[in-house]
Amino acid sequence: MRIVVTNCNTTQEMTEEIVRGARAVAGPGTTVTGLTPAWGPESAEGWLDSYLSAAAVLDTLRTYDEPYDAVVMAGFGEHGREGARELLDVPVVDITEAAAHLACLLGRRYGVVTTLERSRGQIEDSLETAGVGRNCAGVVATGLGVLDLHDTDRTVRAFVDAARRVRDAGAEVLVLGCAGMTGLQQVVAEKVGVPVVDGVGAAVKLAEALVGLGLETSRAGTYAKPLAKQRVWGRGGGASA
Known part of the structure; x- marks a missing residue:
């Protein structure tokens, strides 16, 4: 089983700490990969940071092309989980x-x-x-x-x-x-x-359970796949305060 854990900020050291905690509780045969957004806030603390973080995490997941079975979103109280459930075909568990x-x-x-x-x-x-x-x-x-x-x-x-x-x-x-x-x-x-x-530990174990039970996100309404349309993502602008 392959679980991807997404940090909600750009601080690589925090991603590494989160991954250590996730691997400590993961069951035998589960691999954990940490993803750090390439852009966004260095720490998510407030509404602006949270919405910026959500877009950055979704962009990271959108462009990650390695196979995986579930996603753990490691931002407590941060936004983006509902969008990730629309976007992805695997279970998404928010910490x-x-x-x-x-x-x-x-x-x-x-x-x-x-x-x-x-x-x-x-x-x-x-x-x-x-x-x-x-x-x-x-x-x-x-x-x-x-x-x-x-x-x-x-x-x-x-x-x-x-x-x-x-x-x-x-x-x-x-x-x-x-x-x-x-x-x-x-x-x-x-x-x-x-x-x-x-x-983090709770989300990893729940992700393992969902995958083990063969359960997937429902597409009957709330988390239906996004409508087909043109979407222009960020152009990679420079850093700002």
């Missing part, structure tokens, strides 16, 4: 909804621990669209930017503090709200005392 769905199997209410405060609205909207928003006890920000997560000690302290706050608000299960947090689930679970779900 946001994958983590939330698994969390709902472990407790009645879950909470999300994420990076910046500005990401909360996108995550809440994504969970509502996925049909699991009503089970969310809250989305709590650590105040750390995506590119700050390399500082392990600082990251752990911030996440444990935020995790305790959302646990005290009623969360029985926690979800790590950023692909760059892969690997933190065990230490956070030990310190906070509730199960912690990592979205």
Whole structure:
């Protein structure tokens, strides 16, 4: 089985970290390939970054010509999953909804621990669209930017503090709200005392299950194939602020 994992930003080091986490949980016989968009934001933090990231990821998947059986979209709360499902003929699993769905199997209410405060609205909207928003006890920000997560000690302290706050608000299960947090689930679970779900791991296992069961995206309506028409993609303009 071949799974492609798409980073939502252009930071190659983050792609490599995500792939390490995905390979750690992948079953025997599953290969994981990471894709980094050639253009877009270096980190997705806010509505503008998210929409730009979505277009870049779709462009990356559109032009990737190696065979694969499923796609994992590794951007928590980012846009693009519905477009990818229209575009591709393989299952597409988004880490946001994958983590939330698994969390709902472990407790009645879950909470999300994420990076910046500005990401909360996108995550809440994504969970509502996925049909699991009503089970969310809250989305709590650590105040750390995506590119700050390399500082392990600082990251752990911030996440444990935020995790305790959302646990005290009623969360029985926690979800790590950023692909760059892969690997933190065990230490956070030990310190906070509730199960912690990592979205990358959850998405990889769900992708394996869908492929193993022979299930594909429904074309009966919402995710019907895109209408045949001319579409002009980006011309490769220069970088801007």
